[in-house]
Amino acid sequence: MKNVGIVIVSHSPKVAEGTADMVRQMVGEEVPLAWCGGNPDGGLGTQVGAIMEAIDRAWSEAGVAVLVDLGGAETNSEMAIEMIGGPRASRIVICNAPIVEGAVMAATEASGGASLKEVVATAHELAPA
Amino acid sequence: MTMDATAMSKIDLPALIDAVADTISEHADELTALDQAIGDGDHGLNMKRGFEAVRAESAALAGQPLPEVLRAIGTKLVMTVGGASGPLFGTLFMSIGKELPTEPSRADLAAALAKAISAVAARGKSQAGQKTMLDVLYPVQAAVAAGKSPGDVADVADGAAEATKPLKAIRGRASFLGDRSIGHVDPGARSSALIVRAVAKVMEHSA
Known part of the structure; x- marks a missing residue:
């Protein structure tokens, strides 16, 4: 897949x-897409290992845009990218955008073959000023 | 009594890991109660899960050099704690391990702590005075650098954790509460002080 991948955390x-379902329905199958959520006990939370696996599943040579909800999701995603390391880490970007709208807009942009930079910029337009 | 290279290289690593895991598990309910007051109420459970996972590796870690053990502890915490505490406490241990020589002097420890605390601050995009674990870690580093005994360092940590009570949270989930975060001890500050106390006790016994 040469389109940018989308990861929802x-x-x-x-x-x-649910966010991934909306992306699939609105954007289709043209974009590598993966999601993760919850802690190891089945409660609410985010996990570095699960984020690393989701990035693997949505991996594209064009890069991956990550959409997150609250603070811990962002911190854990940053840690996951650092642990992936190497040349791949520079092609994974966390978007500053609301998770649902950001995922749909980023995936829409990605489905047209846009670069990682363009995909991220589209998501960032949704960020509160 | 002071810490020196001899004391640090003689440290009983399984005892150290047990002491930290014990105190976190014993105080899990208290940490969760603190987190329910100003956060999302999972800090005690998350930290307990992380340090019990570290304890499970204790035998395998025992024969390895101190820096390797600290790095392994950090990685384990990152992968098992969940929530933002995983990367924050994980970064602390991983960075100390990265900076520390195999047979560290007190100056080495102070220098490694300083670098590790900077790494935690960068990871959390935070600084001192924002009602976080940093408000305990900075004074602890200063106390270690000043040559204080392990017991005195632990007292500094306890005092610093208590001193987060009147602060207003600016970072993390507690910041959503604004002024309502005032009047509660920060859970990450409290767990940092618990860890420092446990490490200090083991160091006193090894000296």
Whole structure:
């Protein structure tokens, strides 16, 4: 797949999966897409290992845009990118955007073959000023 | 009594890991209660899960050099704690391990702590005075650098954790509460002080 991949990271697996469902329905199958959410005990939270696996599943040579919900999701995503390391880490970007709208807009942009930079910029336009 | 290279290289690593895991597990309910007051109420459970996972590796870690053990502890915490505490406490241990020589002097420890605390601050995009674990770690580093005994360093940590009570949270989930975060001890500051106390006790016994 040469289109940019999208990863959705929420504290809630239901929010993450539901967001992914919306992306699939609105954007289709043209974009590599993965989600993760919840802690190891089945409660709310985010995990570095699960984020690393989701990035693997959505991996594209064009890069991956990550959409997150609250603070811990961002910190854990930053840690996951650092642990992936190497040349791949520079092609994974966390978007500053609301998770649902950001995922749909980023995926829409990605489905047209846009670069990682363009995909991220589109998501960032949704960030509160 | 002071810490020196001899004391640090003689440290009983399984005892150290047990002491930290014990105190976190014993105080899990208290940490969760603190987090319910100003956060999302999972700090005690998350930290307990992380340090019990570290304890499970204790035998395998025992024969390895101190820096390797600290790095392994940090990685384990990152992968098992969940929540933002995983990367924050994980970064602390991983960075100390990265900076520390195999047979560290007190100056080495102070220098490694300083670098590790900077790494935690960068990871959390935070600084001193924002009602976080940093408000305990900075004074602890200063106390170690000043040559204080392990017991005195632990007292500094306890005092610093208590001193987060009147602060207003600016970082993390507690910042959503604004002024309502005032009047509660920060859970990350409290767990940092618990860890420092446990490490200090083991160091006193090894000296």
